Amino acid sequence: MKKTILVVDDEPDIREMNRLVLESEGFRVVLAGSGEECIEKLKTNKVDLVLLDIMMPGMQTKDILPKVKVKVIFVSSVQMTSEEKEELFRSPNVAGYLSKPYDKKEFISAVKAALR
Amino acid sequence: MADKQEKIVFVLVCVFAAVPVVLGCLTLIAWVMERLFLASFNPAYIPMAPNTALSFILLSAALCIAACSVSWKNRVAGSMLAAVLVVAAVRLFELWAGVEVGIDRLFISAVNGSLGGIPIGQMAFVTAVSFIFSAVAIAFSIKEPNKSISIWVPVAFAGFVFSVSAMILLGYLYGRPLGYGGTAIPMALTTAIAFVALSAGVLCLIAGRQVIERREAIEKLRAAEDVLREENRQLKDIEKTKTLFLSMVSHELRTPLVPMRLGIQMLLERTRSARDRETLGVVLRNLLRLNKLINDLLDVTRIDAKRLTITVSEQSLENIVREVIALEKQSALENKIRLSCQVARLPLLKLDKDRITQVLINLINNAIKHSGTREILVTAKESAGEVVVSVSDKGRGIVEGDMSRLFTPFFSITKPYGGKGAGLGLCVCKGIVEAHGGRIWAESKLNEGTVFSFALPLNRKEGVA
Numbered sequence: 001m002k003k004t005i006l007v008v009d010d011e012p013d014i015r016e017m018n019r020l021v022l023e024s025e026g027f028r029v030v031l032a033g034s035g036e037e038c039i040e041k042l043k044t045n046k047v048d049l050v051l052l053d054i055m056m057p058g059m060q061t062k063d064i065l066p067k068v069k070v071k072v073i074f075v076s077s078v079q080m081t082s083e084e085k086e087e088l089f090r091s092p093n094v095a096g097y098l099s100k101p102y103d104k105k106e107f108i109s110a111v112k113a114a115l116r
Numbered sequence: 117m118a119d120k121q122e123k124i125v126f127v128l129v130c131v132f133a134a135v136p137v138v139l140g141c142l143t144l145i146a147w148v149m150e151r152l153f154l155a156s157f158n159p160a161y162i163p164m165a166p167n168t169a170l171s172f173i174l175l176s177a178a179l180c181i182a183a184c185s186v187s188w189k190n191r192v193a194g195s196m197l198a199a200v201l202v203v204a205a206v207r208l209f210e211l212w213a214g215v216e217v218g219i220d221r222l223f224i225s226a227v228n229g230s231l232g233g234i235p236i237g238q239m240a241f242v243t244a245v246s247f248i249f250s251a252v253a254i255a256f257s258i259k260e261p262n263k264s265i266s267i268w269v270p271v272a273f274a275g276f277v278f279s280v281s282a283m284i285l286l287g288y289l290y291g292r293p294l295g296y297g298g299t300a301i302p303m304a305l306t307t308a309i310a311f312v313a314l315s316a317g318v319l320c321l322i323a324g325r326q327v328i329e330r331r332e333a334i335e336k337l338r339a340a341e342d343v344l345r346e347e348n349r350q351l352k353d354i355e356k357t358k359t360l361f362l363s364m365v366s367h368e369l370r371t372p373l374v375p376m377r378l379g380i381q382m383l384l385e386r387t388r389s390a391r392d393r394e395t396l397g398v399v400l401r402n403l404l405r406l407n408k409l410i411n412d413l414l415d416v417t418r419i420d421a422k423r424l425t426i427t428v429s430e431q432s433l434e435n436i437v438r439e440v441i442a443l444e445k446q447s448a449l450e451n452k453i454r455l456s457c458q459v460a461r462l463p464l465l466k467l468d469k470d471r472i473t474q475v476l477i478n479l480i481n482n483a484i485k486h487s488g489t490r491e492i493l494v495t496a497k498e499s500a501g502e503v504v505v506s507v508s509d510k511g512r513g514i515v516e517g518d519m520s521r522l523f524t525p526f527f528s529i530t531k532p533y534g535g536k537g538a539g540l541g542l543c544v545c546k547g548i549v550e551a552h553g554g555r556i557w558a559e560s561k562l563n564e565g566t567v568f569s570f571a572l573p574l575n576r577k578e579g580v581a
Contacts, residue, residue, distance in 0.1 A: 017375035
């Protein structure tokens with residue numbers, strides 16, 4: 001049974017490229033362009049992992065997280081300090097962290113590790 | 117503000133000047149009406165001479181003119197002072213030569229008689245000298261009020277007049293008129309009072325001007341301080357905007373790299389053509405280079421704004437050096453460079469592993485790309501409470517003039533050592549090492565090689581840069 005990954009990013013090209021990469025690795029992919037859409041998609045799809053950009057306009061990460069019951073990988077384009085990372089990793093369903101622009105191998109292994 | 121203060125000084129000077137004027141007028145009336153009591157206040161004392169009275173009126177007027185700021189004051193006050201000087205000088209000549217020119221009968225002729233053997237109605241020697249001194253004091257206080265000579269001359273001369281007349285006044289008060297000047301004619305009581313007031317007026321004018329000048333200087337300083345403060349605030353604003361702008365730009369620049377990197381990597385894995393793989397390899401390498409540039413730019417911004425934070429934990433520098441050597445071996449080989457290391461046994465250090473790795477990679481990459489060396493040696497050893505890591509090459513070396521600016525941002529070393537680049541790498545290295553409480557430096561000899569070293573303290577004091 002294919003695992004389903006929800007990719008949340010406000011940049012359409014990043015969403016699309018993530019979809020291409022993940023599909024080529026045999027995953028089913030659902031896309032969302034904002035926090036609000038992410039919550040919507042989680043209601044209508046059975047999702048195994050969320051790939052969440054933490055810097056998006058609109059709904060903030062700290063408001064999105066409590067509504068996500070599955071594993072989450074954070075993606076950020078700014079280098080975070082270890083305190084900021086610690087803050088994020090405090091919630092139990094956080095499974096990883098990727099900083100943009102991430103390497104494909106690193107990306108796939110983070111996804112697989114989170115789903116294991 | 118200054119105008120108001122000038123008016124206060126003017127009024128004070130006029131109050132002082134009014135005393136000799138009143139006494140002078142009384143004296144003139146006394147001589148004309150032959151009521152000498154008005155000129156001496158006491159029948160036992162000698163009265164003020166008519167010429168003395170006239171001179172006092174002229175000097176007081178000149179002093180008042182000196183205290184106000186009118187354009188014609190030099191000419192009018194000057195001629196008044198000249199008249200007084202002439203009268204006093206002629207009187208001195210009379211006393212010196214023992215002749216009577218008749219200067220004391222020139223203006224008011226009703227001068228005759230004596231008091232206890234002392235002729236009255238003639239200007240005393242001390243009085244004449246005091247008039248010359250007073251005239252000089254007033255003359256200097258009129259011209260160029262900002263020069264030091266127009267401060268100390270009036271103060272010295274008026275001070276002298278003040279002391280002499282005050283002494284004579286004391287003599288009258290204690291019934292023993294002291295210091296009558298060694299001539300037969302002593303200074304009158306009224307004359308002494310008038311001189312005290314007149315010289316006090318001159319001193320008051322000088323002191324008042326000084327106070328005003330100080331106040332103005334302080335006000336100017338305050339205004340300059342306000343301007344500086346405002347400029348400083350603006351600079352800080354600009355700095356803030358610059359930092360914000362650079363971090364925003366770096367973020368925006370990095371976003372498009374995400375799909376590019378993933379896409380190129382996907383194609384690289386998929387393609388069977390060696391030519392395509394080579395092409396995509398070049399594209400990917402340049403993409404990573406662009407990414408490093410953006411990271412450096414962000415780091416420089418952070419270092420500049422003193423916001424570079426490091427997260428320290430106990431680490432083995434030995435392991436870090438070996439890991440970096442392993443990582444860079446391939447790149448060195450591609451450039452036909454032998455990369456080796458000599459690492460001593462080192463104690464564990466509190467440091468930010470990612471950041472120190474970044475420094476080491478930067479230094480080794482510089483040597484690989486820019487030095488023109490065939491071998492690079494990385495050493496790490498403990499010495500005098502710190503651990504010193506050095507990256508040495510046997511390349512072309514750095515010219516003397518570049519050495520002092522190596523670690524400043526946007527400075528690219530001129531030939532023969534390397535050349536191109538944004539000039540950010542070493543600046544970032546410096547920022548990171550200093551955030552660890554350490555230092556970084558370089559030594560170089562042309563055509564012999566360069567050594568870049570950084571030292572980290574063994575007992576680091578907590579703190580961030």
